[in-house]
Amino acid sequence: MTRTAEGVLVAVASGLAAFGVALVDFANGESLGAQVGLTFLVFLIAFGGFHAALRAWAPDATPLLLPPVSLLAAIGFIAVYRLSPYRAGLQRWWLLIAAAVACALLALLSRNGLAILRRYRNLMLLTAVILLLLPNLPSGGPLPIRGLSQNGSRLWVVFHLGFTELHFQPAEIAKILFVSFLAAYLADRQAALTGAHRRLGPIRIPEPRQLVPLLLVWAGSLLILIYQRDLGASLLLFITFAALLYAATGAAGYLFAGGAMAVAGGIAAWSMFDHVQRRVEAWLRPFEDYADTGYQVAQGLFALGTGSLSGSGPGLGRPDLIPNAATDFIFAAVGEELGLAGSVAVLCCFGLFLAAGFGVALRSRDRFRSLLAAGLTFVIGLQTFLIIGGVLRVLPLTGITLPFMSYGGSALIGNFLLLGLLARASHEERS
């Protein structure tokens, strides 16, 4: 596939977003309005701009990454527009900002390349930790930056800018910094990690000294996230961490140990926090306490079941009956109005993105780039699996966003930055 084909597909996705908006308008009994043209324009500027940035600053990057992302963004945007045209208006701005930030990243990296990340890895870790701590700032007080607690989780930061307030979820950015740090750290220490090990009978265990910083990182971020009661992000960071350790060392023991620790942590969280208990209850028996804990999961299932094979059509279902339909439950909203066909299309798009991302990782000759690409791709894949699995009752529900689809500016910016890094890694590999 060529860069030109990428551009064509991105234009098609922009057209689809506009077409979806038109269908929603028609379903509401309105005629063709400005929203349609505006949506087309914004998608064309955001994705077309990113496409142009790739041409300029990462011309050798694989063209396989952007098209599935643009299609996911289009499908997600139609669902957000259908749920709240006001939020969709904001989402358009976020899309432009996210694309601009990602283009800027590509421009910055064009001089020194990804190597610069490797050099400043400790700074990135520090920034990630600070970002993760931000929501724990006091909710009131004189500071222009305040923490915000929502739905029992403390994961928002509010910037008071005098004329307006800006809500931001720092964990969405922190996850990228964290993965970048890990990739750099593991690439640098790989020799030590794989070489220096002790034997305990037939089992190889790493030199304890090598593990101390990693265990510290794990404990630190986990503590922050449990303190913020954000189960989803906690799980995401920890599993990504274990997966990258495994990728760097090839020692399956890290995976098993990570799995065991995740289960232990999960059970501990379950016994300690009633909001975790409620989630587990809603997962196992959503119809038992339908009116209260199970309501959201049950509504998601009703939405998907009512959508059935072909869906109600954009604007013709009732996804607004699902709590948090535009964020956590966007997949159910899409499934209701686009049916199984739409659900499968979304999963396939994520599959294509994962294939392209892992392709970059597997082709990389440089350890750092390989680990970085694998880690970034893995984060997207895992996040997708966690939230859709929660909606489909494969897993307990963890309140995280569906990448590129859910409403929310922080997530969009974070995921576009991630896309930029992946594209850069791919470019450096081929040039």
Next chain:
Amino acid sequence: MNGPIRRLAIGLFIGLFVLLGAVTWIQAIAADTYRSDPRNARLAIAQAGKERGVIVAADGTVLAESVPDEDDPRRFNRVYPLGPLFAHTVGYTSSVVGDGGLEAAYVDELRSRRDLTLSDIVAAILGNDLRPRSMRLTLDADLQQAAWDALGDRSGAVVALDPRSGAVLASVSKPSFDPAVLGGSEAAAEWDALLADPANPLLDRATRENFPPGSTFKTVVTAAALEFGVADTETRFDDVREFQLPGSSATVSNFGGGLCGDGSTVTLARAFIRSCNTIFADLAIQVGADDVGEMAEALGFNRELELPWDAARSVFPTDSLLDDPAALGQSGLGQRDVRATPLQMAMVAAAIANGGTVMQPYYVDEMFDAEGNTVDRTDPEELGEAMSATTAETLTQLMERVVTEGTGTAATVPGVRVAGKTGTAQAGGGTSYPWFIAFAPVDDPQIAVAVMFEPLPSSEDSDTGGRVAAPVAGDLIARWLENRS
């Protein structure tokens, strides 16, 4: 290092396949369970505002139609111009309590199927008409109104049939309710209030409740006696003040306590015309529970009639009466455990009028598509031959004499030969269910009627079928025949 990364990728792809499996299960295999779950409001919401076809009476009077909502022209409100008059038959549609009556039974035909779903678009391309269908009922708005008025303030029911086809011409149950309130914003509260009302206005007394039919059931006993050769009209019975029920200390006496004739013997004909209980207790025992039961079942008792809704059964407990002649004697008077819906007793009158052939009662005459073309028409259906034409003819003569010289003279219609039978079933505390079943004209029956009143709160001697119910039947017959000519 590529090995572990590849395995991580494989792990995530396995995860994606698990999700594909789960979403296929939810949206394809188990979809109907979730879609039709009563807690899933989507279906009710989707139906609530949807256009439904018009329901009109046989004479074209609109009984139910959908009109666009004033605030949201894409939504429709269901209106019932005649309010409570047809509430039990036409029914109601509500997103809160569901549908009732014909609105529920014909929901698929009445409702627009234009959902803009893919399957609908395909169906439309293939030439299927997805627009709502309309229906014309067999009920006549004028006759229905006349029956409603005739019942007055009392609880009761009237059913009128065309004896030749089984078409239901009127079906009134009182008290009633306004079906429009169940489609409004206060539906839940209105529904609770209707449920809590001791008068039970939601109950369709015409078809969904059974009552002791009293002496109107003597038509069934007489039919059995004639059909099975136990007696004919001139067979004589001892005329006694009290008939001693066999194997029991209980006795049966006539209404008012008198004799049936001169105190010697009376014919079956006189006993029928005067509705003498002493003779009919005797006759029922002579005919036997088997044969009375067989006749009752041939007329529709002991089974659920196929109506658009769940009808109440009419009951003649043959088995428990086989070895209990005392109970059989009382059952021959339509008392004890005998129960009949007003529709069932109208069917008895109609079968006699129709030469013994029982017709399946029906409410919907024709179904139309959106262009006004007939897409379905109900053909009259015979349920069976309950009695021979000769038996029916003999019974007709007896019933005509009930109106000309017997207990039912109040049903007389000038210039029309009316056949009828009174009934006054005993309720508690000396109160009664006044009944009258009738058909007319005798030589060319066009209408069969059953009238039933529920007991008054306290005993009143004049509350008999002959005084209270017979005039109602006479009025309706006069009204119907007048409009036809």
